[in-house]
Amino acid sequence: MGLLMSVDVAVVGATGLVGEALVELLDECDFPLGNLHLLASGESAGKSVPFRGRNLRVRDLAGFDFSSVRLAFFAAGADVVREHAPRATAAGCSLVDLSGSVAGPLLLPALEAGAVAALTLPAQLRAPCAPAAEVAEVLAALSPLLDIQRLAVTACLSASQLGREGIQELARQTTELLNARPVEPRLIDRQYAFNMLGQVGAADASGHTAIERRLHDELGELFPQLKGQLQVSCLLAPVFFGDALNLSLRAVAPIDLEAVCAALENAEGIELVEDDYPTVIGDALGQERIYVGRVRKGLGDPCELNLWIASDNVRKGSALNAVNLGALLIKHYL
Amino acid sequence: MGLLMSVDVAVVGATGLVGEALVELLDECDFPLGNLHLLASGESAGKSVPFRGRNLRVRDLAGFDFSSVRLAFFAAGADVVREHAPRATAAGCSLVDLSGSVAGPLLLPALEAGAVAALTLPAQLRAPCAPAAEVAEVLAALSPLLDIQRLAVTACLSASQLGREGIQELARQTTELLNARPVEPRLIDRQYAFNMLGQVGAADASGHTAIERRLHDELGELFPQLKGQLQVSCLLAPVFFGDALNLSLRAVAPIDLEAVCAALENAEGIELVEDDYPTVIGDALGQERIYVGRVRKGLGDPCELNLWIASDNVRKGSALNAVNLGALLIKHYL
Structure with a gap:
């Protein structure tokens, strides 16, 4: 001090x-x-x-x-x-x-x-950007346990990723649709209300967006051992708040699910939800922990681990x- | 005949x-x-x-x-x-x-x-179930080209996955919220409107849902060479119609992006969208092809291929x- x-x-x-x-x-x-x-x-x-x-x-x-x-x-x-x-x-x-x-x-x-x-x-x-911070909290808990060979992150981001204007865009489009008026895209160049968008912002010549690059590069910077093994996609869900992330990884050895759950349970920034799935609205919003659920092995591969994260991207992330x-x-x- | x-x-x-x-x-x-x-x-x-x-x-x-x-x-x-x-x-x-x-x-x-x-x-x-059929169309086009080592599918399904009742549930919850009334969950046990759900229906003891098992098993049945290499997660997005799928795969050899795009372009059931991303509402709804976009290599791995599918799950899928x-x-x- x-x-x-x-x-x-x-x-x-x-x-x-x-x-x-x-x-x-x-x-x-x-x-x-x-x-x-x-x-x-x-x-x-x-x-x-x-x-x-x-x-x-x-x-x-x-x-x-x-x-x-x-x-x-x-x-x-x-x-x-x-x-x-x-x-x-x-x-x-x-x-x-x-x-x-x-x-x-x-x-x-x-x-x-x-x-x-x-x-x-x-x-x-x-x-770090919110999704990188959220994934990193899980990796910090798991990397002492698992020798990760490959990690695929699919991040369903929300309107808040685009700031206050994003939230206004989703609200306006939603209201127009529910009043049977044609949707007028403004901030986003197509219908966003009740529509999953496969991309957040513009893509560069290689097809990646800025948030995907940032998520990929920051995870590689925080966990250098994962460089070249990270698959990252960011989608935009028609929801106002929060990050909802699907993680799917493959370790070198078979997953010990009990040990994985214990490590997540013991991580200070993580709330583990067993036998259920947390959501942003029901659990994570306004909280200072990320919510992790659906921790499960693969259907056909004992070295595979899947889990789901719900987080308040603005406050916690x-x-x-x-x-x-x-x-x-x-x-x-x- | x-x-x-x-x-x-x-x-x-x-x-x-x-x-x-x-x-x-x-x-x-x-x-x-x-x-x-x-x-x-x-x-x-x-x-x-x-x-x-x-x-x-x-x-x-x-x-x-x-x-x-x-x-x-x-x-x-x-x-x-x-x-x-x-x-x-x-x-x-x-x-x-x-x-x-x-x-x-x-x-x-x-x-x-x-x-x-x-x-x-x-x-x-x-x-096949709709997401399996949709992924299989892409794999049918790509498997002559790529020796796939690993495929991760994150399927953002819609209310229509739950039938007409699912659509009614989302409509009712959305209207309640926009009228500042508390959401009363009925078909789904929590707020679904403006909320990404990490699970579609109940999970079994191993943590997987019926649609995940079906997607996993049917893809393995259609492409036996992929057995043990398929990672599958099904999410429920607060949208009424369509399937939105994120595919991330790793091949044994570096990806030839031009050849991949040519194969997708030539597949009868696929509409390839280059330099953009298709959506269910803007493109796929009512159509008899799946829409594939965001075809791109990995950020850190030349053997990685990512793409995005939008499809009318009811009609096409x-x-x-x-x-x-x-x-x-x-x-x-x-």
Whole structure:
């Protein structure tokens, strides 16, 4: 623990879904928070956000002097982060980036080993994207047990993956359909309501999307032994909140299902649901653990393990990891 | 071709989603149809169904004399099939079962090789479940090209998987939610509207559901070389119609993407969508082909192939295959 009892903090993108969850967690958690500065770009600046009984005004990111805080959370798009993170660093402010764009190390609190001890200040930390964090929590619990040969992740993401605008798009399309009006696609270029979409955002020349690359690369970075063995697909389900992930892996040796369940049961960030399947709406929403169920061996292969994850992608998958990384930074350095 | 110019046919389960699609296809297709008998059990008997400008009365299955037809389609639950299929066979009536319950051979028209030539009458044929038929069409196109080491299928099924009642459940729950009333689960024991469910129906002691077993076993039966290499998960998406399938496979050798696309392009039952992703609502609904898109290699493994399928599970995945099997039977035997 450093000398300071509390640290002044900025949240960039404070009016977004993840930024809002971050501010809530900074309030609820045992976080050594001094002054809190809420920042956003353009039209969101000027709004008010309730915090600890007061209304905090959201200020314009462009004019903010990062030397007034020791730590900043960047819960904004990659372009915003690329523009403003260097300003923070130049001002001596450490940061936790949730967009995956800064050069610093990728860290997951559940995996935090010695990595935090090797930093120089001001630090730039990257938090994983929500599906990578969620899969990584399971892999952290299982990798001491299983020699994984191959892992296929099918991530059914939700409208919240596209931020507040995604949620508005699904709500608007759903309402139009239920009122027997033709669907007018806006944010998404086709009918999203009551339709599974096989792709989240644009694909590059190789056919992969940005979120698939990020999920694939971050899992490979967190678990280097899995490089070249990760199959990743991200779909967009017509639901508002949460991540729903199907994991299917093959280990080198037959699966010991009892040992697997015990390891999941003992993992701090995991709630194991036995003999049932959790859902985002029924279980995970608003929680600080991922929910894992349907843990089962393969139908034709004793080395195969399947499981299902439901998680609050905004709170648990994104904001909580970032807050915990910030707390680790403070504990060791600030 | 046999001596008869047309064959009298019965459709068991004629008022269900698949039965209704079957009747439509018997009308639209070039099928040598004589008299058509529509059958259902219990309360559905007595309804009328329009067919070729007349209204056909749906008769009670229990009292039907199968010796009056040469061919029957069983588009009913496994329990109904197990009770009444033996009566049809005893009466000399050949049948095509869509429930996967009879003992006869599993056939997919796209794969029909010499198998139909080995039958004795009255024949009992099994049509695959919709997701198995859909995956099998892709495998039929690709297996001459690829030595597949491992295939993971994540099937996002729809309310129609549960029949008309499933569709009513999703509609009712959705309406309740949008009217800010609490969701009352009936057919499904939890909130299904705007919620991804990780399981379709009850799981057995090993954790697998009936549809997962059927998908797994039927794919292994159609492609014996894949036995022990198939990973299968079935999810339930809050959409009304269609199957949306994510396929991820690993071949022994690096993937030749051009050759894969050419093989898919040339497959009769497949519409290849290049540089985009098809959806059920935008593309597949009401069609007689499966729509395949997002054909791409792995991010870290040149032997990996990923693709996405959107299909009308009722019409293309189920009814059309059954009708085509019936037509094959007639052509060779009846």
